[in-house]
Amino acid sequence: MADFCNQCAHELGLPEGDLCYVRKDPDGKPMVLTPGEGWMELCEGCGPCVVDSEGNCLSLHCDKRHGEVHYELGTKAQNQT
Numbered sequence: 624m625a626d627f628c629n630q631c632a633h634e635l636g637l638p639e640g641d642l643c644y645v646r647k648d649p650d651g652k653p654m655v656l657t658p659g660e661g662w663m664e665l666c667e668g669c670g671p672c673v674v675d676s677e678g679n680c681l682s683l684h685c686d687k688r689h690g691e692v693h694y695e696l697g698t699k700a701q702n703q704t
């Protein structure tokens with residue numbers, strides 16, 4: 624089975640990726656991360672990557688460097704303080 628992050632899924636024309644809420648807590652509820660945190664997953668499109676709880680790739684080091692967008696947002700936020 625191939626799993627894709629949201630960005631790679633969109634490139635393929637799919638509505639959403641397969642890594643959305645992949646982790647469940649012991650009660651079977653989807654686990655939600657705080658913004659900026661992520662889980663290590665393997666995306667078939669961009670390789671080993673870090674995705675947030677909605678399946679968006681955050682990784683600066685995946686094959687497609689998806690995380691650069693998030694990184695720039697974070698940098699801008701810090702500069703405003």
Ligand SMILES: [Zn+2]
Nearest residue numbers: 628631666669
């Ligand atoms: Zn991907």
Ligand SMILES: [Zn+2]
Nearest residue numbers: 669680685689
């Ligand atoms: Zn990626």
